[in-house]
Amino acid sequence: MSRYWSPVVNQLSPYVPGEQPKIDNLVKLNTNENPYGPSPKVIEAINRVTDEGLRLYPDPTASRLRQAVAANHNLQPEQVFIGNGSDEVLAHAFFAFFQQSNPLLFPDITYSFYPVYCGLYNIEYRAVPLAEDYSLRLDDYDTPNGGIIFPNPNAPTGRLLPLSEIETLLIRNTDSVVVVDEAYIDFGGESAARLVNDYPNLLVVQTLSKSRALAGLRIGLAMGQEALIEGLIRVKDSFNSYPIDRLALAAAIASYKDDDYFKKTCQRVIDDRAQVTGELEAMGFQVLPSSANFVFARHPDKDAGTIVAGLRESGVIVRHFKQARIDQFLRITVGTPAQNQSLIEALKSLL
Ligand SMILES: *Cc1c(COP(=O)(O)O)cnc(C)c1O
Numbered sequence: 001m002s003r004y005w006s007p008v009v010n011q012l013s014p015y016v017p018g019e020q021p022k023i024d025n026l027v028k029l030n031t032n033e034n035p036y037g038p039s040p041k042v043i044e045a046i047n048r049v050t051d052e053g054l055r056l057y058p059d060p061t062a063s064r065l066r067q068a069v070a071a072n073h074n075l076q077p078e079q080v081f082i083g084n085g086s087d088e089v090l091a092h093a094f095f096a097f098f099q100q101s102n103p104l105l106f107p108d109i110t111y112s113f114y115p116v117y118c119g120l121y122n123i124e125y126r127a128v129p130l131a132e133d134y135s136l137r138l139d140d141y142d143t144p145n146g147g148i149i150f151p152n153p154n155a156p157t158g159r160l161l162p163l164s165e166i167e168t169l170l171i172r173n174t175d176s177v178v179v180v181d182e183a184y185i186d187f188g189g190e191s192a193a194r195l196v197n198d199y200p201n202l203l204v205v206q207t208l209s210k211s212r213a214l215a216g217l218r219i220g221l222a223m224g225q226e227a228l229i230e231g232l233i234r235v236k237d238s239f240n241s242y243p244i245d246r247l248a249l250a251a252a253i254a255s256y257k258d259d260d261y262f263k264k265t266c267q268r269v270i271d272d273r274a275q276v277t278g279e280l281e282a283m284g285f286q287v288l289p290s291s292a293n294f295v296f297a298r299h300p301d302k303d304a305g306t307i308v309a310g311l312r313e314s315g316v317i318v319r320h321f322k323q324a325r326i327d328q329f330l331r332i333t334v335g336t337p338a339q340n341q342s343l344i345e346a347l348k349s350l351l
Pocket residue numbers: 084085086087088111151155181183206207208209215218219220
């Protein structure tokens with residue numbers, strides 16, 4: 001607290017990101033980073049930009065990147081918005097679309113940044129409980145609302161909602177914007193981007209942090225019909241005209257050009273997720289069906305907090321949310337085969 005703060009700042013409860021430890025040699029399976037790193041062509045593209053110099057401002061419209069994303073999803077560049085990480089894109093979407101007289105709806109168990117944006121922008125919301133099996137029940141969203149948002153697959157559960165159900169939600173809510181946060185869609189789901197031309201109330205948000213292994217550069221995007229994208233641009237240009245720097249732009253474009261590398265590394269993660277799931281189940285864990293690059297698992301006999309502390313002593317870090325309904329779960333990022341093996345061995349000695 002400080003007497004110099006604006007009243008709204010006193011009221012904020014900021015998001016707490018997963019730990020980025022300063023210690024080397026940890027098996028870091030706590031923030032869903034990609035273990036394989038970006039394509040070598042991405043690194044070459046960054047080097048080329050540094051050779052050309054960084055004296056000039058970047059393209060404020062990110063036009064070449066918007067073209068690359070649009071081509072990837074069979075959309076027009078005017079249907080793509082680029083931001084400094086999808087967290088920033090989400091913040092702009094909350095500001096642009098969700099400040100309404102009815103409450104915003106999102107699941108009770110979901111990305112914990114959503115209520116934080118509501119606090120920042122004074123948006124009323126209602127957390128809608130997931131079903132007993134942590135799936136999202138469409139009928140619970142059949143109520144007047146000022147918008148709907150959820151990750152697909154959901155975080156931290158990993159559960160995927162089929163595209164047919166997203167379509168039902170869009171048809172039932174033509175008066176509000178439905179945001180689908182697809183941070184993990186490339187690990188086994190189908191993007192709702194192909195519904196964009198049919199539904200003016202759909203905004204699909206993606207990030208290059210997870211499947212494209214560029215968390216360190218901060219690149220996010222949204223896809224929707226031109227009117228929604230224009231709304232986001234109005235907010236961006238009232239805030240920061242140049243959110244994406246030249247290195248990030250070059251890297252992102254190069255990433256979309258190397259589709260082989262992208263597909264190959266995503267498939268590795270998907271295969272290893274099946275392996276990790278099998279080994280966890282063999283140790284008695286209940287593992288929710290995951291379409292993401294992490295698994296969400298609980299052990300019937302051993303307290304989650306105790307397991308997390310034990311893993312840490314063995315140099316393995318995973319994420320634990322001390323929140324009702326999920327405080328006995330661990331969220332474990334799928335790492336390299338060697339990292340996954342370290343996790344399994346550490347768990348075996350703990351249990
Ligand atoms: C990781 C994540 C984001 C944020 O991604 P950035 O682009 O790195 O800001 C957004 N939504 C969900 C559900 C995530 O897990």
